[in-house]
Amino acid sequence: MKSILLHCGDDAHFEARLQGALDLARFTGGHLELLQTRRVPAFLGADAAGFAGSASMVVQLIEDEAKLAEDSRKALSERLAKEGVPFSFTEAMGEPGQTLVDRSLLSDVIVMTLPSEGERELLHSLHAVVTHADAPVLAVPGGAHRLELEKPVLVAWKPTAEAAHAVKRAMPLLQKASRVDIVTIDPPGVGDFPPLAVASYLSRHGVKAELHERSAGGQSTSDTLLATAQELGSGLVAMGGYGRSRAMEFLLGGVTRRLLSASRIPLLLAH
Incomplete structure (x- = not known):
């Protein structure tokens, strides 16, 4: 980076x-x-009489901002x-x-x-x-005084394009991290890209990762992920952002949106 x-x-x-x-x-x-x-700045008037005055005000505003x-x-x-x-x-x-x-x-x-x-x-x-x-x-x-990049990095994994993009984009940080933890919350089962496949991909880039599987139980996925990050001493969470459309995120919420309002740990987001 x-x-x-x-x-x-x-x-x-x-x-x-x-x-x-x-x-x-x-x-x-x-x-x-x-x-x-x-x-x-928008022009303040559109009629012929006011156009010159409005244009003059806009020029002055631009000069003041400059x-x-x-x-x-x-x-x-x-x-x-x-x-x-x-x-x-x-x-x-x-x-x-x-x-x-x-x-x-x-x-x-x-x-x-x-x-x-x-x-x-x-x-x-x-x-x-x-x-x-x-x-x-x-x-x-907002209240952070520094990034603790020397701490472990948590990769929040689910088999989606967004999560894969986050892993790839975070590679320069993962390669320098003291430890990399791949965390899955209530994984759906064996698929084409299980956590072990992510660990294998990272190993080809010289990154050794540890696998962690957690169950949300009665908690939300976002709360479980943040609790796991605290447990592991993570200084950064790398994750895919907005698996649904943006409109659906606003209407229905989602893991990304809830994490944004609750996390006190920096997030590396990729879409």
């Missing part, structure tokens, strides 16, 4: 995202690409120069979620915020990026 994409923002979670991105860059020897986005972005970039550059991590800035017009998707074509991972319950805008943005970006998303809890 040499190209790490991070959205710059003035929100309350930016510091946690930044620290997570810096930890990841140090761990992998990667480069941090900071994306600054600017929204395009000045704020420049000031922010200068302050952040001075800080990052002391972090010992290579970095660069990229600017884009548009909504943060869509610009992250656009920039993902030449990115290895996108660092985003793991939303708390009730943060619907963040949840919507994370849904959109995970399901459309051409890179996995590392979702960092």
Whole structure:
């Protein structure tokens, strides 16, 4: 993971995202690409008399946003120069979620915020990026001070394309992990891709993994997975994101969505 994409923002979670991105860059020897986005203001009037005034206001708003972005970039550059991590800035017009998707074509991972319950805008943005970006998303809890990448990595396995993509995308981290645990919750039985097949695949990449099977019992799959991560001392959970359509996730819920609101452990999500 040499190209790490991070959205710059003035929100309350930016510091946690930044620290997570810096930890990841140090761990992998990667480069941090900071994306600054600017929204395009809508014209305020459409009639002939008001068009010139509206256009003038839009130009002024764009200039003001450009000045704020420049000031922010200068302050952040001075800080990052002391972090010992290579970095660069990229600017884009548009909504943060869509610009992250656009920039993902030449990115290895996108660092985003793991939303708390009730943060619907963040949840919507994370849904959109995970399901459309051409890179996995590392979702960092809002209150995190650092990523504990030296801890074991838990691979949440089920025989789906999304879970397989997560395993492949997480390979640079799995190869450096102190231990890799493949966890299945109430596995459906023997199929084409049982956990042992995942372990064999990883072994070809020099990764030795341990297998763990758990039963949810009366708990949800997400709660059982988080309890297992705590039991195993996991510092990261790698998993497939959104097995259903996004609309069905919102209507019916799902393991991914419940994990997003409950996990205090960073999640590496791939679709």
